[in-house]
């Protein structure tokens with residue numbers, strides 16, 4: 001469907017549209033939201049109107065009839081300018097709507113997807129808990145089926161959940177232990193919890209190092225009751241479901257990280273041409289020019305990696321290893337590019353009003369969220385047949 005280096009016309013058109021939007025609408029406003037830890041509702045609404053939240057979903061559920069590759073194109077272009085809006089889109093699509101689309105019943109899809117694919121409302125996915133993140137199979141949240149009322153009764157806590165507490169959050173899909181398997185291991189299932197359900201409490205926003213214009217909360221469930229019909233897919237399939245969701249999500253995070261890495265190049269090249277020291281532009285020094293050349297090379301290589309993984313996903317081919325490699329590489333080079341971009345900007349790079357300062361703060365989480373770098377290395381090693 002696509003070669004890694006040349007986009008077919010429809011993707012290129014999407015890329016240009018999102019590039020313009022990021023430049024004309026996001027760039028002038030996002031610094032204010034970021035500085036005040038505010039969620040940028042008006043920008044997210046506009047992204048919804050553009051159809052970005054519906055990119056990989058069929059039209060019958062309100063989507064744009066595109067694919068995951070298209071979503072990644074949009075994420076890269078947004079993150080070239082700002083990662084908070086990019087992660088809001090990434091989480092809204094790949095963690096919010098995608099589990100319902102992939103595993104939901106027809107009734108669940110019709111009930112939830114139109115509002116999520118239009119971006120009018122957001123969905124979230126609650127996997128991580130205070131005592132387990134990388135080892136997500138260690139879930140302690142429980143859900144017990146009350147047969148008298150035909151309801152799940154959920155108890156537990158989820159940590160660091162993106163998009164979970166905005167004014168437009170419609171639901172959080174949570175993983176919970178719903179029983180024991182024959183071998184004694186916990187049976188994990190996914191359950192949809194609509195916002196505002198009694199017993200479901202959303203804490204105030206965390207104070208974060210980066211992604212400050214995105215919404216991240218701790219959630220607690222205390223005898224929270226939802227209808228039995230809110231089970232997502234089969235009982236006991238929760239572990240397999242989130243592995244699939246995370247495999248895909250890694251490609252999206254890789255595209256986002258590539259965007260951040262490229263944004264660092266964009267900003268630094270412009271600055272190096274204009275800033276003078278010792279009577280000439282700083283970019284005239286090989287020490288700076290070589291830094292920029294290396295930054296461009298890294299962003300380019302990361303782009304090839306996510307495009308390869310996304311092409312495999314869209315073609316229905318195995319993509320687990322390629323997704324892990326793309327996520328690992330792009331997140332680590334995003335951190336490197338952000339550090340170098342700050343260096344090229346000198347003291348101004350340490351000032352929040354400069355986009356590279358925001359990029360520096362936003363880069364670190366990329367090595368942690370949706371599987372840490374160590375977890376990616378474990379996945380790649382396992383794909384190589386090693387008992388990692």
Ligand SMILES: Cc1cc2nc3c(=O)[nH]c(=O)nc-3n(C[C@H](O)[C@H](O)[C@H](O)COP(=O)(O)OP(=O)(O)OC[C@H]3O[C@@H](n4cnc5c(N)ncnc54)[C@H](O)[C@@H]3O)c2cc1C
Nearest residue numbers: 125126127128132133134160161162368369370371372374
């Ligand atoms: C801003 C933000 C947004 C997030 N959004 C979401 C969300 O929407 N939904 C959600 O469910 N989660 C979300 N997360 C959680 C995120 O996915 C986890 O933080 C991440 O998976 C790591 O889990 P942990 O924090 O529990 O770290 P831990 O698992 O405790 O790991 C701590 C360190 O130990 C290392 N480690 C662990 N096990 C091994 C091992 N076997 N070998 C080598 N090293 C190991 C890890 O790599 C890491 O460096 C978010 C986190 C943040 C910060």
